[in-house]
Amino acid sequence: VTTPIYYVNDRPHVGHAYTSVACDVLARYQRLAGREVLFCTGTDEHGQKVEEAARRRGISPQELVDEVSGQFRELAEGLEVEPDRFVRTTDQGHQRAVRHLWRRLEDSGAIYLGSYEGWYSIRDECYYAESELVDGRAPTGSEVEWTAKEPSYFFRLSDYEGRLLRYYEDHPDLIAPESRRNEVLAFVRGGLRDLSVSRTSFRWGVPVPGDDGHIVYVWIDALANYLSALGYPGTEGGAPSGDDAILDRFWPTALHVVGKDILRFHAVYWPALLMAADLPLPRRIFAHGWWTINGEKMSKSEGNVVDPLRLVDKYGVDPTRFYLMADVVFGSDGDFSRERMVLKVNANLANEVGNLCQRTLTMVVKNFDGAVPVTIGQYTQDDRAMLESASLLRGKCDEAISTQKIHRYVEHLVAVVWETNQYIDRMEPWVLRKTDPERMATVLFVIMEILRAVAILYQPLIPGSASKILDQLGVPASDRSFAHLKSGSIQPGTSLAKPVIIFPRFDLP
Numbered sequence: 267v268t269t270p271i272y273y274v275n276d277r278p279h280v281g282h283a284y285t286s287v288a289c290d291v292l293a294r295y296q297r298l299a300g301r302e303v304l305f306c307t308g309t310d311e312h313g314q315k316v317e318e319a320a321r322r323r324g325i326s327p328q329e330l331v332d333e334v335s336g337q338f339r340e341l342a343e344g345l346e347v348e349p350d351r352f353v354r355t356t357d358q359g360h361q362r363a364v365r366h367l368w369r370r371l372e373d374s375g376a377i378y379l380g381s382y383e384g385w386y387s388i389r390d391e392c393y394y395a396e397s398e399l400v401d402g403r404a405p406t407g408s409e410v411e412w413t414a415k416e417p418s419y420f421f422r423l424s425d426y427e428g429r430l431l432r433y434y435e436d437h438p439d440l441i442a443p444e445s446r447r448n449e450v451l452a453f454v455r456g457g458l459r460d461l462s463v464s465r466t467s468f469r470w471g472v473p474v475p476g477d478d479g480h481i482v483y484v485w486i487d488a489l490a491n492y493l494s495a496l497g498y499p500g501t502e503g504g505a506p507s508g509d510d511a512i513l514d515r516f517w518p519t520a521l522h523v524v525g526k527d528i529l530r531f532h533a534v535y536w537p538a539l540l541m542a543a544d545l546p547l548p549r550r551i552f553a554h555g556w557w558t559i560n561g562e563k564m565s566k567s568e569g570n571v572v573d574p575l576r577l578v579d580k581y582g583v584d585p586t587r588f589y590l591m592a593d594v595v596f597g598s599d600g601d602f603s604r605e606r607m608v609l610k611v612n613a614n615l616a617n618e619v620g621n622l623c624q625r626t627l628t629m630v631v632k633n634f635d636g637a638v639p640v641t642i643g644q645y646t647q648d649d650r651a652m653l654e655s656a657s658l659l660r661g662k663c664d665e666a667i668s669t670q671k672i673h674r675y676v677e678h679l680v681a682v683v684w685e686t687n688q689y690i691d692r693m694e695p696w697v698l699r700k701t702d703p704e705r706m707a708t709v710l711f712v713i714m715e716i717l718r719a720v721a722i723l724y725q726p727l728i729p730g731s732a733s734k735i736l737d738q739l740g741v742p743a744s745d746r747s748f749a750h751l752k753s754g755s756i757q758p759g760t761s762l763a764k765p766v767i768i769f770p771r772f773d774l775p
């Protein structure tokens with residue numbers, strides 16, 4: 267599972283947090299499902315944009331990249347995003363991978379020397395054709411500048427049009443969501459031009475092997491991170507067979523999660539480069555949507571950039587992760603509003619799951635000598651229906667996660683908690699206390715079983731809070747993987763502590 271590697275020309279904001287949390291949820295989920303996962307992220311530290319940002323601040327590029335890369339690490343830590351690899355493109359190992367990839371492209375005849383003139387957007391680190399400009403700007407709204415004719419290496423992207431289209435057709439799941447896939451197809455069908463892949467006008471980057479007047483185009487450098495994260499190319503000079511051995515383990519199931527802004531680089535350029543280097547393609551490329559803030563574009567000049575770590579300070583890490591994943595369909599655009607965050611977190615976490623836990627466990631502790639009740643009656647139709655909903659959760663969540671419908675995964679959990687709250691209100695265990703204590707025990711036991719399933723499945727999204735719920739339910743740490751959904755259960759007689767509130771309620775801003 268990979269995030270994009272983030273540019274270090276700017277501080278991390280909620281958009282970066284979004285992608286990183288999403289990937290962390292996907293990685294944790296698969297790990298709890300028993301799969302071997304390698305979760306990679308990092309920082310994209312080369313290029314003209316970074317060189318200029320350093321110059322503006324009067325520091326060296328190296329000082330700048332060290333500082334901002336550190337901020338991206340802190341962002342991950344603060345959000346409890348736990349990658350296995352953090353690639354920095356200034357790492358020696360990564361640069362070696364870039365040089366190796368370059369040589370393979372060159373050896374296969376996919377690179378030639380020509381000359382380039384045209385429009386370039388430094389903000390997007392992207393070349394644009396005259397015909398793509400809108401009112402003298404890039405289609406993204408970024409400023410473009412004219413690059414006077416300079417010698418440049420080119421990648422024969424135009425050779426790959428047919429092969430890419432065939433590959434997309436044979437692998438309909440490669441690019442998602444569907445609407446984005448269609449955009450990519452339309453773009454490739456519209457014809458591909460060869461891609462300029464080196465620059466001579468700045469120095470901050472990886473020199474082209476054998477011609478160090480040229481710097482490798484920052485996107486080739488950046489995309490190679492997905493290989494260098496896996497140790498590519500193995501031994502120095504790496505024989506092709508060596509590459510394959512190292513990549514074998516994780517590369518065939520690689521999932522690239524990116525924002526829609528950079529889908530073209532991942533779904534067109536990257537597959538073509540891999541084809542040219544005779545390397546297999548990743549399994550899936552998922553483009554999520556774009557966040558605005560209160561309906562407006564997030565930008566430094568607007569002064570409306572949301573610092574995710576400030577959110578964590580104020581609301582805690584799990585409410586922040588929850589809001590980011592639960593509020594919008596993964597794949598669609600979202601709009602950040604503190605008010606909606608508070609409403610959503612208060613409703614789904616504090617009022618629904620938190621309150622259910624608190625009520626249930628308080629009754630258990632008070633009425634059954636601080637332990638899970640031992641005498642439990644026959645299940646009724648109602649009880650069985652509730653337990654059935656809980657046992658269907660795993661399949662539904664698996665289905666959602668395997669297609670990156672993270673919001674859908676959350677919805678399944680929210681729905682079962684909702685149903686359970688209706689169940690407790692219908693069963694009124696607080697009334698049963700006097701009339702039928704055994705029935706009370708049964709109802710509370712059913713709810714604890716459901717909470718156990720919900721908390722186990724919530725671990726990828728709200729790891730700290732889910733484990734607090736499991737602690738309160740007396741579920742041992744060794745029994746919390748998804749395999750225990752079926753094989754485990756709440757143990758009668760387990761002593762329980764008096765529950766404490768897990769999800770605080772927040773005031774509206």
Ligand code: ME8
Nearest residue numbers: 270271272273281282285310488489524525556557
């Ligand atoms: O593009 N809404 O880096 P970058 C949603 N270095 N997601 C957002 C967002 C927003 N408003 N703003 C940023 C680069 N993102 C390259 C990538 S990969 C080989 C090289 C997220 O720092 C989203 O994932 O501009 C987007 O694709 C990424 O940050 C862009 O980060």
